[in-house]
Amino acid sequence: MRVALLMGGVSREREISLRSGERVKKALERLGYEYTVFDVKEDFLKKVDQLKSFDVVFNVLHGTFGEDGTFQAILDFLGIRYTGSDAFSSMICFDKLATYRFLKGTVEIPDFVEIKEFMKTSPLGYPCVVKPRREGSSIGVFVCESDEEFQHALKEDLPRYGSVIVQKYIPGREMTVSILETEKGFEVLPVLELRPKRRFYDYVAKYTKGETEFILPAPLNPSEERLVKETALKAFVEAGCRGFGRVDGIFSDGRFYFLEINTVPGLTETSDLPASAKAGGIEFEELVDIILKSAFLKEGVKV
Incomplete structure (x- = not known):
């Protein structure tokens, strides 16, 4: 299988994408896949036809262009297989206002x-x-x-x-729920509670070691855990998401308030999804393999 690994991008999250990509690259190498790295910059559209020679695109582009449906729409038009959600779901989830309007009445959302x-x-x-x-x-x-x-x-x-x-603002416990798609269906990973040392889970808290305490699994009783997982999965499925993703929210007074869906979550050494996967017994190389193979599930193909 020939894999095109896309990282970098032109958004303000370029640095994080490069960090995610470097980690995925090492995993692909250990897994024995044939891969080529593409550092996506402003002139990338001139080279996009090169992707047609690959079996699948592993997309770790965060932010504008790579996560907002633009890149996905281009790949759909060219008939190129890729990891993650399709153009419509990516567009909806990247725009928080659109997400809130789309999911209103499906999950509980702060005013x-x-x-x-x-x-x-x-x-x-x-x-x-x-x-x-x-x-x-x-x-x-x-x-x-x-x-x-x-x-x-x-x-x-x-x-x-x-x-x-x-x-x-809802005072409560910040939680994130990672979801993977396999041939058996959607798998909801252990709930992660985030306890940042800063005022909230901001950029520094997310990507600086030691700035946030990860509580895995989150200390919830069975009914609370079920509520959080079911709410996250309901939002993910209702938005039409595929492959892998992360749903963030606030648990407060027995209620789970939805905040956002990340359709291309970080895969760095401090990112939430790999931590939740590890807590669920999935090491990073296996996680990368699951994400890669999920790209074929949209066509009903087992790899």
């Missing part, structure tokens, strides 16, 4: 509103969360407890993104 112009005070009161519609790795996310902090967040985000989501 939210879109803002396109500067405001002096939060329409949802405090504390609240300000975040971009389309961004990953908690880039551009602010937790605000005053008008001053709220105004600062808008001044940072509105010029760059044009519009932002303001969401009610």
